[in-house]
Amino acid sequence: MSQAGPTRKLICSIHDVGPRFEREVDILAELFDKALGAARFAMLVVPDHWGEAKLSAAPDYRRRLRAWSDAGVEMFVHGWFHRDTAEHSGLAKLKAERMTAGEGEFLGLSREEALRRMRDGKALIEDAIGREAAGFVAPAWLYGEGAHAALGEAGFALAEDHFRVWKPKTGKVLSRGPVVTWASRSVPRQWSSRAFARIARPLLAPLPVVRLAVHPGDTSVDTLMNSISGTLAGFAANRKACRYADLVPDD
DSSP states (O other), X not given: OOOOOOOOEEEXXXXXXXXXXXXXXXXXXXXXXXXXXXXXXXXXXXXBGGGSOBGGGOHHHHHHHHHHHHHTOEEEEOOSSOOOOOOOOHXXXXXXXXXXXXXXXXXXXXXXXXXXXXXXXXXXXXXXXXXXXXXXXXXXXXXXXXXXHHHHHHTOSOEEOSSEEEOTTTOOEEEESOOEEOOOSSHHHHHXXXXXXXXXXXXXXXXSEEEEEEOGGGGGOHHHHHHHHHHHHHHHTTSEEOOGGGGSOOO
């Protein structure tokens, strides 16, 4: 009798979590709970979204984060402001203009400034949840040289970008493959993200790990939410909902 192969994993995350998008995050968390089982997903928390939603001044929301974390939701630090105020040139300028709408906060930061924001965000979120943060994910998954250099010093167990999950201390890659995500900021982007989601199941079927990420803005577009629900159900039907921590080998 042949042995079964390794379990294929599905890892899901909600981006831009914080008091600015409380209602939208609740909608997405409920969707994940129903599709994956309670608290089998990650939240990417922004300490002060665009300088307008300070987690430090929101005790009720910090208590909610702790309750989610106690239930098993992984909490990642997701930048600090989530807003990019740097001047870019070359490839970085192209990424800033094409891959996000002014939200690639860590694309142009120096090592020193990136490290300061990482450490401050880590301290704030860990104080809120009462345990170590699961890792760091830069806004829009965009990292400049300074951010990459800072990651090795900031003390995070995990980091991710569009195409991989890795251990910052060693650089060891734990998973490869594109994130399945959706874009709500324009009709063409909505269409293209839905189109990719439609082909993602057969296209990514050979991968041992598939990552799926949603954003608060997705909840404002019915066609996106329909696409998310269908894609989520399709992947969950033949993959095990896992945590990012499950990618780390026992060694």
